[in-house]
Structure formats: structure tokens, C-alpha cells
Amino acid sequence: MSDPSLQPLLGHDRQPRVRQCSRQAKLLLALAVGAAAVGAVALTVVFAQHVFADRSSGEAIMWKPCDSKFLCGTLSVPLDYAVADGERMDIALIKYPHDKGTKSLGSLLLNPGGPGGSGVHFVKTMGHQLWDIVEGRYDIIGFDPRGVGQSHAIRCFPDALTHRAFAASEPSPFGKSKAAFIAHQRVRGMMCAKHAADIAPYVSTAAVARDMDLIREAEGNQFLNYWGFSYGTLLGNTYINMFPDKVGHMVIDGVVDPVVWGEGRFDWLDPRTGTVPSLVHKDQVVAAFAAECEKAGPARCALADKPGSVSARIAALRAKLEKQPISVVDSKVPGIITARTLDDTMFRATYDPEQWPRVAEVLAAADRGDGVPLRNWVEQPPADLCPAQDDAEDWNIQSVLAIVCANTRPDYTGREDELEREMSRVATQHPLGYASAASLQVGCTYWPIRAVETFAGPWNATTKSTVLVLANTLDPVTPVESARIAHSLLGNARIVETEAYGHCSYAQRSSCQEKVVRDFFVDGVAPNEDTTRCAADVPSPFRTAGVSALRAWRTKR
Structure with a gap:
């Protein structure tokens, strides 16, 4: 995996593990949370009435201690909700119990986004921080x-090593290798049809x-309380519109x-604007990185240690790397620093402004000719050299495609020349987000498996309980405009717009926003x-000290 590290939606600092997806695929996982447009699509048939076989009511979750703080369990659910008495599958769950010294307000279900994010790992890592926000009044549940x-x-490959070898051979979607990239995605689709159908x-x-x-039913809750991040907002919105009478306190965050x-237009060019709508603020966030660095000065931003524009310095570094990549021997994983490495580093930085000081440090080192810090930033050695299976806690491009391609069905079959031209246009418009957009569009073009059910709207349910919509004004992949659309469609919703950088509400801390969330979940009071x-408590990311645990969880993968 020679390309620079590309960032999924929600990541965290931890021991390095085997990377079972390509670096372009990791950026796909990041961008998979954004909404965009357009390609010719063929949507799977939707079961309009949502009338399915009788569910097995009375199923219980058998909770057992799995740590000093957590309970773990599984819930048996129908594999196919349209088939009575059909096959079943187990859903893995984890619970961080409510404070026994307080009156419980029920369960609060979480989804970290992705798609493909592990809610079990999210709660293991971040359950206590979210528990604190709601003052311990809820059982925090991840699944x-x-x-x-x-x-x-x-799982589309017989074992993790085969998958790893396949991912490592993925061609670049840039330049003259587009045709090879398309062919590689076609092979992935064929393998998934063979092994995951x-x-x-x-x-x-x-x-x-x-x-x-x-x-919700198994936990004995009359209504579903939920907090979903990024793709988790789409999951929440789907629930709201499929089960409006069961909605409790629901927050959709980074929308x-x-x-x-629903229209099957996801992460591609909108023909009306010639841009990818989910990335409309990406360039603004990159520009803000440079502007905030200049304002902070060399004491707080390493890239401000020379006179002149930080933006110009970054552009000059990129041009230099384009002509002469830096060879790196003494990093944890030897390799090279290229212009693409810089692009990918800047894109992942737009997600988490808390990391901007460190990003400035590694880029300043690269500008001096020292590529070790940047190489270590983007690539870590695997913890397990011989994995038997893909890691259940890691992000899985195969799961992402299975979920996304259920609704996104572009049709370029037999029109590969047109697809390559579209790829070139996206690469020109959005060089920082192009790799992920291409992986989704091409991956779904050659995804051969049809979902048995999709939900394509409508998205205008009126719920008895208010839905709370959260958005940062400069989110790089789920723009505030998307939150406003969701808010305008829902019949009973309030929106909180926080003047802040980064992806999802806690990219930059806002006491104002946190109080709204606390009052909503704990007191049941909507604005x-x-x-x-x-607004963010500290507007400049270069003036914050340290990284909170919640934001550290999202930092790197």
C-alpha cells in the first residue's frame, strides 16, 4: 500500500493494525459520508408500504459482562425481513450502562458513520465521553x-492475506492508469459476487x-433515542421516515x-454545477488552515516560520514534490513523499482541525527535506503480519460498497471512455477528494449484487418528538447545506449551526452546542x-491545547 494514508470518517489513535483496504479506499471511507451527484443510475425496487413478515417479537438481548465497564450481547434478526420464518443473523451490540445513582432515561443508540463504522468499537473507545455529555442518564448502546x-x-476474499495482496495491487485512479483502476474495481465486484452473495x-x-x-423493542423502549454521525445521519433519517411513530430523542450530526x-446520486459531479456537492466547502477549509496558521504565527504554527503566504508555501512544496518526491528510509515504513501524499494529508486534516498544529509540523519538516515525520504520519506498520481474517474493528471497503451501492447504481457499462472522462473532470475539480469519489462511482458501477430492499424517501415525516440537526458551517464533506435540506424536509426539526471547521459537531468544541445537546437528551427540551x-469556544485550531478523547478518536486510522 504505497499511497499516502487516506482517512475514513471517524478514526482514532491506536496501535497500528493490518490495513486490509487500499489507501484510495480509505479516503473513500472518509468521503462516503458526503452527499453528491450525479450519474445515470438504476435504483433497486423499493418496498413502498414497508409491510413485512411478522417480526419475532420477544427476542431478547442476552447481555454479559465483557469488560469492567461494558456489557456485550447479540440480537437475532431476520436476514430478509420479507421472508417469514426465514434465516436469521446475529447483530453484535455493546452497552455502557447508565449511572445507577440516577434515574435512567432509557437507551441511547449510536452510529459512528462510514458507512462501515463499528458501533461496538465506537462505544468501547468513546462510550464514556458520550455518557458524560448525557450525564450518565442513558445506557449508551453501540452495534x-x-x-x-x-x-x-x-468478505469478498477467502482470507485477509489474499485481500491485502489484492488491495496492494490497486492502480491509481489518476492519470493514464484510469483504465486499469476501472478493471481492478470490476475484479472486486466479481469477487464479492463469488464470496459474499x-x-x-x-x-x-x-x-x-x-x-x-x-x-429498541428488545431493550423495552417505547421510542428510539439515537445519535448518528455522518452516514449515521442517513441511517437516522431513514429510521425517522420508516418508523415516525417510534422516534424519541434523535440527533443527526454532520448530515x-x-x-x-435516495435518488441514487452519490459523490459524483452534479451536471448543473460541474462540482461534487459534498465537497463544496473543502477548499475553504484548506484555505482556512493556511489563514489560521498565518494568524497564529511561528510560535503556534510551524509553517509560519518564514515570511510570506502559507498557502503559497504549501503550493510551492507540492510543486517541488511533483517534480522530485522525497525518498524516506528512516521512517517506520520506508517509502516516498509525493505531491499526492501532501494532497491526502491536507484532505484528512480538513476533517479534524485539532490536528492542524501537527499537520503544520510534518509539512514544515517535508519542506526542509525531512520526509520522516510526514511518512510516519501517513503510514504505520501492521501489528499482525499474518492475519487470518480481516479485522472486525477496521474499516472495510467491501462493507462500504455493499451498503452504498444498494442505493447508488451508476451505469457506465460499455461506456468506459465516458467514465474516464468523468473521472478526469472530478479529478480537476476536486483533486483532494477525487480518489474516494472515483472508488465509489467506479466500485458501484461494477457492483453486481442487488439489495432486496432500499428506502428512497420521502424524507418529510412529521414526528411527535423534535429531531435535532447539527452542522458545522465549514464541514469538508457533509456541508451545512445538506443539513439545511434535511431540516427543511422534516416536519418537526430544529437545526444548530456551529461556526466551526471540521467534520461533525465535535471537530471543534462548542459549549453552546453541547448545552443544546445536553438539554435535548437530558431535559427533553429542544431549542x-x-x-x-x-460558535467554537476557541475559533483558531492553532490556539487549542491538546486533543480531547472524542476528537482523538477521529484523528487517524
């Missing part, structure tokens, strides 16, 4: 959605929403535009105003 992690993860048709977002309702998802405006 691995079907087809993800410990819930029958999609027993599970992949049943892992759509609609099916996961049904599982969420069974989790995917449900309309473009009076339709739109609440907040």
Missing part, C-alpha cells in the same frame, strides 16, 4: 450494523433501520443530503428557535 464488523462482515443483498440502510427498531442518496447559531 455493528449488518455486514459490518462482528455482524457478519462482508449470501449476505450482501441484505445489508442496505433500510434493513439496518429495521434492525434498529428491533433493538448527508438524503435526497441525493425554541428553528435555527440556533453557535
Whole structure:
């Protein structure tokens, strides 16, 4: 895996592990949370009435201690909700119990996004921090959605080593290797048809929403309380519109535009604008990195140690790397630093402004000719050199495609020349986000498995309980415009717009926003105003000291 590290939606600092997806695929996982447009698509048939076989009511989650703080369990759910008495599958769950000294407000179900993020790992890593926000009044519950992690993860290869070798051979989607990249994605689709056809048709977002309702029922809750991040907002929005009478306190945070998802237009060019809508603020965030660095000065930003524009310095470094990559021997994984490495580093930095000081340090070192810090930043050696299976806690491109391609069905078959031209246009418009967009569009073009059910809207349910919509004004992949669309469609919703950089509400801490969330979950009080405006406590990321645990979880993978 020679390309620079590419960042999924929610990542965290931890011991390095085997990377079973390509570096372009990792950036795909990051961008998979954004909404975009357009390609010719063929949507899977939707079961319009949502009337399915009788669910096995009375199923219980058998919770058992799995750590000093957590309980773990599984819930048996139908593999296919349309088939009475059919096959079943187990959904893996974890619980961080409520404070026994307080009155419980029920369960709060979480989804970290992705798609393909492990809710079990999310709660193990971040459960206590979220528990603190709601003052310990809820049982915090995470789950691995079907087809993800410990819930029958999609596996398209006979073993992890074969998958790893295949991923390492992935051609670049840039330049003259586009045709080879397309062919490589076609092979992935064929392998998934060969090895994953027993599970992949049943892992759509609609099916996961049904599982969420069974989790609610199994926990004895009349209504579902939920906090979903990024793709988790799409999952939440799907639940809201499929089960409006079961909605409790629900927060959707870093919002995917449900309309473009429902129409099958996802992470590609909008022919009306010539841009990828999910990336509309990406360049602004990159520019803000440079501007905030200049304002902070050399004491707080390493790239400000020379006179002149930081933006110009980064551009000059990129031009230098384009002509002469840096060979790196003394890093943990020897390799090279290229212009693409810089692009990918800047893109991942847009997600998490808390990391901007460190990003400035590694780029300044590269500008001096020392590529070791940047190489170590983007590439870590695997912890397990001989994995038997893909890691259940890691992000899995196979699961991502199974979920995304259920709704996104571009059709370039037999029109590969046109697809290559589209790829070139996206690469020109959005060089930092292009690799992930190409992986989704090409991957779904050659994804051969049809979902048995999808939900394509409508997205305008009116719920008895208010839905809280959270957005940062400069989110690089789920723009505030998407949150406004979701808010405008829902019949009973409030939106909180926080003047902040980064992906999802806690990219930069805002006491104003946190109080709104706390009051919503704990007191059941939504804002009076339709739109609440907040700001980051410390506007400049270069003036923050340290990284909170929640934001550290999202830093690197």
C-alpha cells in the first residue's frame, strides 16, 4: 500500500493494525459520508408500504459482562425481513450502562458513520465521553450494523492475506492508469459476487433501520433515542421516515443530503454545477488552515516560520514534490513523499482541525527535506503480519460498497471512455477528494449484487418528538447545506449551526452546542428557535491545547 494514508470518517489513535483496504479506499471511507451527484443510475425496487413478515417479537438481548465497564450481547434478526420464518443473523451490540445513582432515561443508540463504522468499537473507545455529555442518564448502546464488523462482515476474499495482496495491487485512479483502476474495481465486484452473495443483498440502510427498531423493542423502549454521525445521519433519517411513530430523542450530526442518496446520486459531479456537492466547502477549509496558521504565527504554527503566504508555501512544496518526491528510509515504513501524499494529508486534516498544529509540523519538516515525520504520519506498520481474517474493528471497503451501492447504481457499462472522462473532470475539480469519489462511482458501477430492499424517501415525516440537526458551517464533506435540506424536509426539526471547521459537531468544541445537546437528551427540551447559531469556544485550531478523547478518536486510522 504505497499511497499516502487516506482517512475514513471517524478514526482514532491506536496501535497500528493490518490495513486490509487500499489507501484510495480509505479516503473513500472518509468521503462516503458526503452527499453528491450525479450519474445515470438504476435504483433497486423499493418496498413502498414497508409491510413485512411478522417480526419475532420477544427476542431478547442476552447481555454479559465483557469488560469492567461494558456489557456485550447479540440480537437475532431476520436476514430478509420479507421472508417469514426465514434465516436469521446475529447483530453484535455493546452497552455502557447508565449511572445507577440516577434515574435512567432509557437507551441511547449510536452510529459512528462510514458507512462501515463499528458501533461496538465506537462505544468501547468513546462510550464514556458520550455518557458524560448525557450525564450518565442513558445506557449508551453501540452495534455493528449488518455486514459490518462482528455482524457478519462482508468478505469478498477467502482470507485477509489474499485481500491485502489484492488491495496492494490497486492502480491509481489518476492519470493514464484510469483504465486499469476501472478493471481492478470490476475484479472486486466479481469477487464479492463469488464470496459474499449470501449476505450482501441484505445489508442496505433500510434493513439496518429495521434492525434498529428491533433493538429498541428488545431493550423495552417505547421510542428510539439515537445519535448518528455522518452516514449515521442517513441511517437516522431513514429510521425517522420508516418508523415516525417510534422516534424519541434523535440527533443527526454532520448530515448527508438524503435526497441525493435516495435518488441514487452519490459523490459524483452534479451536471448543473460541474462540482461534487459534498465537497463544496473543502477548499475553504484548506484555505482556512493556511489563514489560521498565518494568524497564529511561528510560535503556534510551524509553517509560519518564514515570511510570506502559507498557502503559497504549501503550493510551492507540492510543486517541488511533483517534480522530485522525497525518498524516506528512516521512517517506520520506508517509502516516498509525493505531491499526492501532501494532497491526502491536507484532505484528512480538513476533517479534524485539532490536528492542524501537527499537520503544520510534518509539512514544515517535508519542506526542509525531512520526509520522516510526514511518512510516519501517513503510514504505520501492521501489528499482525499474518492475519487470518480481516479485522472486525477496521474499516472495510467491501462493507462500504455493499451498503452504498444498494442505493447508488451508476451505469457506465460499455461506456468506459465516458467514465474516464468523468473521472478526469472530478479529478480537476476536486483533486483532494477525487480518489474516494472515483472508488465509489467506479466500485458501484461494477457492483453486481442487488439489495432486496432500499428506502428512497420521502424524507418529510412529521414526528411527535423534535429531531435535532447539527452542522458545522465549514464541514469538508457533509456541508451545512445538506443539513439545511434535511431540516427543511422534516416536519418537526430544529437545526444548530456551529461556526466551526471540521467534520461533525465535535471537530471543534462548542459549549453552546453541547448545552443544546445536553438539554435535548437530558431535559427533553429542544431549542425554541428553528435555527440556533453557535460558535467554537476557541475559533483558531492553532490556539487549542491538546486533543480531547472524542476528537482523538477521529484523528487517524
